[in-house]
Each structure stands twice: as structure tokens, then as C-alpha cells.
Amino acid sequence: MRYTSCQLLGNGCSHYPHPMLQFLDVFVQFYSNALNIMRGNTHIDVYGLLAVRDSLDSSRDYIFHRSRENAQAIDVNGGYLSLSYPARGISAMGCLIEIDIKIKGKDVDKDLSIIDGSVKAFGQFDSRTANHVDNVNGKIIFKTHVVRKGVEATIDLDFVEVPIGGFNVRMRGKTVRGKAVYSFITECCDDDSFIASPGKHNKKFVAAVSIGDTLCVDFMEKRREALSFVSSKHGNEQQPYRFSNGALVFVKVYWSTIVEG
Numbered sequence: 001m002r003y004t005s006c007q008l009l010g011n012g013c014s015h016y017p018h019p020m021l022q023f024l025d026v027f028v029q030f031y032s033n034a035l036n037i038m039r040g041n042t043h044i045d046v047y048g049l050l051a052v053r054d055s056l057d058s059s060r061d062y063i064f065h066r067s068r069e070n071a072q073a074i075d076v077n078g079g080y081l082s083l084s085y086p087a088r089g090i091s092a093m094g095c096l097i098e099i100d101i102k103i104k105g106k107d108v109d110k111d112l113s114i115i116d117g118s119v120k121a122f123g124q125f126d127s128r129t130a131n132h133v134d135n136v137n138g139k140i141i142f143k144t145h146v147v148r149k150g151v152e153a154t155i156d157l158d159f160v161e162v163p164i165g166g167f168n169v170r171m172r173g174k175t176v177r178g179k180a181v182y183s184f185i186t187e188c189c190d191d192d193s194f195i196a197s198p199g200k201h202n203k204k205f206v207a208a209v210s211i212g213d214t215l216c217v218d219f220m221e222k223r224r225e226a227l228s229f230v231s232s233k234h235g236n237e238q239q240p241y242r243f244s245n246g247a248l249v250f251v252k253v254y255w256s257t258i259v260e261g
Contacts, residue, residue, distance in 0.1 A: 038105075
């Protein structure tokens with residue numbers, strides 16, 4: 001939420017949309033060298049990081065970050081990393097994708113590196129594409145979406161009524177025009193889905209949306225409509241959602257450009 005407001009409204013506003021990069025999913029595939037070493041296992045534990053630095057902010061924006069002690073189990077035939085949503089919108093121009101993904105062995109000195117390197121992206125990605133980086137032990141395939149005239153959506157969840165015992169939440173987003181789908185709280189994400197008590201969710205969800213497009217926030221319940229938010233350069237909007245179990249959440253979406261005017 002960098003520029004959610006502007007003193008110069010209307011045509012006087014100098015802020016503008018910017019090409020933005022959104023990660024949709026990341027797949028890990030193991031090669032025979034790693035499989036031979038890990039022979040007999042039904043799954044392989046992986047850990048490490050996948051992060052982005054861009055020309056607007058040189059600090060790491062983590063997409064995946066797991067310690068060795070908290071490694072993720074992946075089927076030997078390959079599988080998707082449990083991603084975290086970035087802390088801020090990512091510029092598609094001049095960004096550096098850092099990848100350091102390892103296979104956990106019986107001991108630290110038995111660990112194997114899948115990928116340890118970086119990929120520079122200067123807006124060359126197609127609007128929707130799968131890019132890969134490989135090495136002797138495996139391959140990382142990341143599916144991305146480039147929003148050419150993007151603004152940053154930051155979704156804040158405030159649960160005000162929660163049933164006794166708590167409940168599990170699922171949430172995804174999709175855009176009407178761009179047809180992009182974002183997995184905010186699903187089995188593919190590294191976010192806590194259990195809501196134990198009233199209060200704000202400990203995570204804010206950031207997505208790139210094309211200016212003028214509509215972001216639909218869907219809690220994935222049968223016969224329940226998604227909440228719709230029309231993107232803009234600045235401002236915010238809040239809407240309530242009543243779950244089928246009686247729980248109530250207020251969904252607030254903040255809109256911002258990622259570049260200063």
C-alpha cells in the first residue's frame with residue numbers, strides 16, 4: 001500500500017499504472033540423479049527460498065521461504081511449492097528472481113541443491129507463461145502473469161464473528177477481464193487457513209490487477225457469490241461476507257500504484 005491516496009484528484013493525478021509481475025504457481029521436478037540418491041523414499045523434502053527484488057525496492061519480496069527444519073514434502077514425481085503471497089506488488093521491469101531450493105538429506109552434508117541462482121526479468125515475460133530453470137538434480141518451473149497496466153490490490157480480512165471452535169477458510173481471487181486466478185488461501189499456499197477467534201487475519205494478500213478490471217474475492221462456498229471490487233489507482237473499499245456457518249468477515253481492498261507520479 002504505497003500510494004493509496006493522492007492530493008491531486010481526477011485528471012490532475014500524476015500516478016500511473018505500471019507493468020507488474022504476479023507468480024501463480026511454482027512446480028519442482030526431480031531428475032534421475034536426485035531420485036537415485038533418494039531411492040526408496042515416497043516423497044522428497046525441499047526447503048530454501050524464492051524471492052524477488054525489483055527496481056523499485058531492492059529488499060527481498062519472498063514468494064517461498066522454508067527453513068531446513070520446516071521443509072516441504074513433495075512427491076517424487078514432482079509437485080507444487082506452497083507459496084506465500086508477496087508483501088508488496090512486484091514491478092515486471094528490471095526485477096531479479098532469486099532461487100535457492102535444496103533437497104533435504106539425512107544430514108546437512110547430504111543435502112542436494114536443485115537450483116541456486118537468479119533470473120533477470122526486464123519485462124520480457126509474456127502475459128501468461130511458464131519459465132523454467134534447471135540443474136543436474138532437478139528443475140523449477142514458475143508460472144507467472146504480467147499485468148501490463150497494473151495496480152496493487154492489498155486485501156485485508158477482519159473476522160468479527162467466528163463460530164465456537166473456529167473454522168477453516170478458503171479464498172481465491174479472479175479478475176473479470178484478465179481472467180487471472182489467484183490462490184490466496186488454498187492447499188497450494190503457505191498460509192494458515194484456520195480462524196480460531198475474531199480479529200484481523202495475520203496476513204495481507206497482495207495481487208496485481210489491471211487498471212479498470214474487477215477483482216472478485218471468492219470464499220469458495222457453494223451457492224455463494226464472490227465479492228467484486230473495481231480496481232483504481234487509489235482508495236479502498238470494504239464489503240461484508242457472511243459464511244454459511246454464520247461467521248462474518250469484513251473484506252477491505254486497498255488500491256495503489258507501485259510507482260510515484
